[in-house]
Amino acid sequence: MIYGMPPPPQIGRYRLERRLGSGAFATVWLAHDDLLEAPVAVKVMAENWAYRMDIRERFLSEARLLRRAASSSVVQVFDIGQLPDERPYFVMEHADRGTLEDRLAEGPMPLVEALRLAAETAHGVAALHEAGIVHRDIKPSNVLIRSAAGGRERVLVADLGLAKSLAQASGLTMAAGSAGYMAPEQAEPTAGIDARADVYGLGALVYHLVTGSVPGSPGKVVPAGDLRPDLPEGVQQTIQRAMEPDRERRWPTAASLAAELEAQLSGLVDAPAGEPVGEPADVPAHGQGDEQGGEPGRTRLLDPHGETGITRLGGGQHVEPAVTEIGQEAARRYNGQGDETAGESGAGQADETANDTSDGTSDGTGVRPAGRPAAPPRRRGRRAPLAAALAAAVLVLAGAGVATYLASSGPPAGLMEVSDATGRIKLKVPAAWGRQVVTAGWNPKSLGLADAQEPGLTVADDLEDWQDLKAQVSGVLVGLTSQAALAGRMTTITHDDCRYDGDRPYADGEWRGQVRRWTDCASGSLEEIYLTGAGEGAPWIYVQIRQHGGADATDQIIGDLEVKG
Secondary structure: OOOOOOOOOEOOOEEEEEEEEEOOOOOEEEEEOOOOOEEEEEEEEOOOOOOOHHHHHHHHHHHHHHHHHOOOOOOOEEEEEOOOOOOEEEEEEEOOOOHHHHOOOOOOHHHHHHHHHHHHHHHHHHHHOOOOOOOOOOOOHEEEEEEEEHEEEEEEEOOOOOOEEEHHHHHEEEEEEOOOOHHHHHHOOOOOOOOOHHHHHHHHHHHHHHHOOOOOOOOOOOHHHHHOOOOHHHHHHHHHHHHOOOHHOOOOOOHHHHHHHHHHHHHHHHHHHHHHOOOOOOOOOOOOOOOOOOOOOOOOOOOOOOOOOOOOOHHHHHHEEEEEEEOOOOHHHHOOOOOEEEOOOOOOOEOOOOOOEOOOOOOOEEEEEEEOOOOOOOOOOOOOOOOOOHOOOOEEEEEOOOOOOOOOOOOOEEEEEEEOOOEEEEEEEEEEHOOOOEEEEEEEHOOOOOOEEOOOOEEEOOHHHOOOOOOOOOEEEEEEEEOOOOOHOOEEEOOOOEEEEEEEEEOOOOOOEEEEEEEEEEEEEEEEEEEEEEEOOOOOOEEEEEEEOOOHHHHHHHHHOOOOO
């Protein structure tokens, strides 16, 4: 959630009516264009990021990419401008019928409706490709629905917070996307991304629409027919081909997938009487929601045994997919994340898109921990309102990957063990914290250190709300660096919405460092820790721990931390 100065009642000629959603990087407002007498959505960059030129450019880039597509199946940008405080904003069409994620809250869709919506989405993605844009984050919350003439509705592809020019995509060195929808090549920094990554995402979208379940990791997806036995074989094959781990075996383009979906849809509509084919095509608009995105619920998983919300891993541990960027081999073992620009739906993700809030990532980066470099900490007796600047994070995980590495011997009872993508970091955390795991590295420059891509790992019970110090989240972020300046930078970090409880030295046979603790946060306690080894050339380690309820796990986490030089 973004907090700060109240918005002006008017932005340019747009009269603000109410907030639709907010994330770490932007807030989206429902507004009224008094000249055109029409509702619009106005997306405003968060004030605490206005000084970051890279985030600012990413924000503006989304508007440019949406405008470039110029398709009725892609959300349209009407205007762009700047507030008196120099924060940029852009104006886009308002989707008054919510998102596909909203529809999925009711469970799997009737097959005809699912295929119709999927085909229209594929046409929108094809329009992006024709404009030279690869989306990289196709998922239900990024597909908006707008009412149209005759009681029908339009599907709009939105959320280009992760989008890149296809001309530049071959040079991408970081992963981006959402668990369950991300093609395996997006987890490989050197694989290069092309339009076929979006074909995979579209296949995952169809899978979710017809089964009500987010698909598993690439190559380990439970066949859609196992979850929906009445699913026609042709539809199953269409989905399977779209989600081939080998991109050479997928549908070559989004347009070709759209054509196949329409062929399958035509076969269902023309089926003999008596066959259950769901609702007819071109059905009247579903629902009468008036918010773009509404308040969609969290994505749920369904495993073959009917358990919801979990993916079963080795050692009997349960891990939900991270709503964040995913990277490297670890992603293939994870059940298939955030948002970088706040979406119009405001569904709790940080700021990825024109509709959805995301996982708190920025271009080329992943999960950000709560807090940022600021003035030296001060003791205070009372807690101040949560500042927007502190809801954002100071660290960034680069090319974040999802890890599910569980030791063959298994951790002690009640603990879960995970490793980063490089294998250098091994961490044990309370099992209840291990619902979402992201791994692949971080960039210490967000602490004010030199720019470098280095190993990192984040595990939490809810990465989607990791940045929000009001959210009840428990988890750990660990980042390695060779920069000894880390210790000095740690003293500049404050959390104005918590009470600073001081610091204490930490030392055992292997590590020494300092633990800095904040309590009375709205969500519990927070520790910022630096460690280093006694030997020459030992890495420096940054650790952030958020805890809500339960016994203090700080010393257990540090004591069980293993780092290979």
